[in-house]
Every structure is written in C-alpha cells, then in structure tokens.
Amino acid sequence: MLSKSQLRTRLEFIGLVMATSSIVGMIIAASVTDGPLTALVLVMGAAQGVVIGLGCSGSEVLILSNPSLRLARRFPPLVIVLLRALLYSAAILLGLSLPGLVMDVPRPWDEPNFAWVFAMSITVAGGFAFLTETLRLLGIEAAQSLLSGRYHRPRLEERVVLVADIAGSTELGEALGELRFHSFLADVAQELSPAIDRTGGAVHRYVGDAVFVTWPHRHGDEAVRALDCARRMHHALARRDRAYQKAYFHSPRLRVAIHRGVLAAGVIGDWKKEIALLGDTMNTAARIETAAGKMDEAIVLSDAAAQALPDPLRADLRSLPPYEAAGKRAPLVLWAASVT
Numbered sequence: 001m002l003s004k005s006q007l008r009t010r011l012e013f014i015g016l017v018m019a020t021s022s023i024v025g026m027i028i029a030a031s032v033t034d035g036p037l038t039a040l041v042l043v044m045g046a047a048q049g050v051v052i053g054l055g056c057s058g059s060e061v062l063i064l065s066n067p068s069l070r071l072a073r074r075f076p077p078l079v080i081v082l083l084r085a086l087l088y089s090a091a092i093l094l095g096l097s098l099p100g101l102v103m104d105v106p107r108p109w110d111e112p113n114f115a116w117v118f119a120m121s122i123t124v125a126g127g128f129a130f131l132t133e134t135l136r137l138l139g140i141e142a143a144q145s146l147l148s149g150r151y152h153r154p155r156l157e158e159r160v161v162l163v164a165d166i167a168g169s170t171e172l173g174e175a176l177g178e179l180r181f182h183s184f185l186a187d188v189a190q191e192l193s194p195a196i197d198r199t200g201g202a203v204h205r206y207v208g209d210a211v212f213v214t215w216p217h218r219h220g221d222e223a224v225r226a227l228d229c230a231r232r233m234h235h236a237l238a239r240r241d242r243a244y245q246k247a248y249f250h251s252p253r254l255r256v257a258i259h260r261g262v263l264a265a266g267v268i269g270d271w272k273k274e275i276a277l278l279g280d281t282m283n284t285a286a287r288i289e290t291a292a293g294k295m296d297e298a299i300v301l302s303d304a305a306a307q308a309l310p311d312p313l314r315a316d317l318r319s320l321p322p323y324e325a326a327g328k329r330a331p332l333v334l335w336a337a338s339v340t
C-alpha cells in the first residue's frame with residue numbers, strides 16, 4: 001500500500017504529465033490544422049496529447065522502470081531502447097487515432113501531414129524519456145533542487161539520515177571478484193529501492209556498499225519513516241534470500257543506522273554538480289553504522305532519532321551500552337530496534 005507522500009508524488013507526476021502533454025497536443029493540433037482553429041480542434045489535440053503522455057509515462061512506470069520486472073538488469077541498453085521506441089510508438093498511434101475513434105473522420109495515417117505529426121510526437125515522447133532517465137540519475141529531490149536553485153547557497157536543514165551497509169562485504173568482494181561483486185551490489189540496491197520509495201526517502205548517494213538516505217523535516221514523522229524504511233529493507237532482502245544464495249552463494253545482511261540532526265546542504269561542483277550534505281550529523285550517522293557492526297545489531301538509532309519516535313515505537317527500543325565513537329567528545333547514546 002502506498003504511503004500518503006508516495007501517493008501525492010504519483011498524483012503530482014500524473015498531473016504534470018497530463019497538463020504538459022495536453023498543452024503540447026493543442027500546440028501541434030493548432031499548427032497542423034488546415035481549417036479554422038476551433039475549440040473542438042484544441043480539445044481534440046489536448047485529448048490526443050493526454051493519451052500519448054499517459055501512454056508513454058505509463059510504459060515507463062509499469063514496464064520499463066518497474067522494479068519487479070528488472071528489465072534494465074535483464075537486457076542490454078539497446079534492447080531497452082528498442083522496447084521503449086515500440087511502446088512509445090504504440091501510445092502515439094493510439095493518441096493520433098483518437099479522432100477516428102470518436103468522430104467520423106479519416107484515419108490519421110491517411111492524412112497528408114501524418115508523418116510530420118508522428119515525428120513531432122515521437123520527439124516530444126523522447127523528451128519525456130530523457131527527462132525520466134535524468135530524474136532516475138539525479139533523483140527527483142536533487143533534480144528539483146538543482147533546477148529551482150534552492151541550494152545555490154548552502155543552508156542549514158534538519159534531516160533524518162539513514163545509512164544502510166552490507167555486513168561482510170569486504171570478504172564477499174574478494175570471493176566474488178570485482179564484476180560479480182558489482183552485480184551483487186546492483187541487485188541489493190534495486191532490492192532496497194521500493195522501501196526507500198514507499199517511505200518517502202531520498203537517496204543522497206551510494207558509497208561503496210553503503211547507501212545514504214535522508215528525510216527533510218516537514219511533517220514531524222521522519223524518524224518513523226526511517227525506521228519503517230529500515231525494517232522494509234531487511235524484509236526485502238529476506239524475501240530474496242534463496243535467490244541470492246543461488247546466484248552469489250551469500251545472503252546479504254544489512255546494518256542500518258538512523259540519526260537526526262542539523263546539516264549543511266548546498267550545491268558543490270561545476271560541470272558535475274551534486275547537492276552535498278555536510279556536517280556532524282552525516283559523520284555521526286556513519287559512526288553509528290560502525291557501532292551497529294561492532295555490536296552486531298541490525299538497526300541502531302541515535303538518541304536524537306529515538307526521541308523523535310512516538311511513545312509506542314520508542315517503548316520497543318532496547319538500550320545499548322555507551323559507544324565511544326572516533327572524533328566524538330562524549331559517548332554516543334544508542335538504541336537498538338527489532339527488524340519486525
């Protein structure tokens with residue numbers, strides 16, 4: 001079941017696709033009509049644009065980018081490109097055929113300007129595909145922030161930070177070799193993505209075998225989301241245990257650290273930009289992950305993160321011995337959470 005934030009994101013995306021594609025559809029319809037520019041022409045153009053936009057974006061969400069299908073992991077990029085072209089072409093043909101389905105008009109491919117309209121539509125669809133790939137590369141939060149200039153100057157923000165690391169990865173990397181270990185990490189990262197997505201988290205970066213996820217302070221339930229994400233991560237890997245044993249002769253086991261605090265967020269870089277999250281909060285989260293490994297705990301929270309949880313969740317935590325972390329003046333007060 002989708003969370004409220006995830007559902008809101010999905011609806012915002014659908015609304016953006018419908019609005020943009022309807023406007024593009026009206027522009028194309030107005031530019032190719034031979035007769036008078038009537039309201040019916042504009043409405044039909046908008047309807048065609050919506051059908052094409054939803055068809056292309058639906059192909060991305062339900063098929064091409066569906067984590068359950070894992071197409072990007074199963075097939076080489078050329079096959080994915082050809083599949084995308086096929087699905088986009090089908091959506092475009094359906095949209096262009098819309099007038100013939102609702103009105104007594106000639107079929108679109110019998111029109112003299114069909115080739116131009118089809119070429120224009122496939123160009124727009126290709127723009128959506130490029131935007132999708134860009135968002136997947138940067139992450140939605142980072143892309144929006146970079147375009148809006150939100151972090152043009154560094155600013156202080158309160159965030160909950162989650163660090164998930166694979167236990168025993170050094171030994172596993174030596175046993176599998178570089179290429180197989182890379183494939184292993186790619187599989188694990190894809191396995192963890194739905195948990196991050198469902199809880200409204202944003203991947204800050206992947207560092208070796210660890211992933212850093214953050215939740216900006218907005219609704220006050222970010223610590224709850226982070227704990228839910230940690231448990232979902234463990235459950236996701238447990239469900240695929242046999243598959244990993246068969247493919248890699250190893251079951252991935254996570255160590256997860258959760259911390260809450262203030263950090264500095266800002267753009268760093270020129271030709272390659274990224275939003276850097278810096279400060280003691282990020283360093284402490286990494287130290288807590290190290291503590292989780294030394295204490296052999298699956299999920300460890302800082303006292304700041306634990307205090308942000310509601311009483312029922314906080315009551316289920318187990319107190320851990322004070323931890324002397326490198327670079328910290330005072331021992332860290334830590335709490336362990338169960339996976340269930």
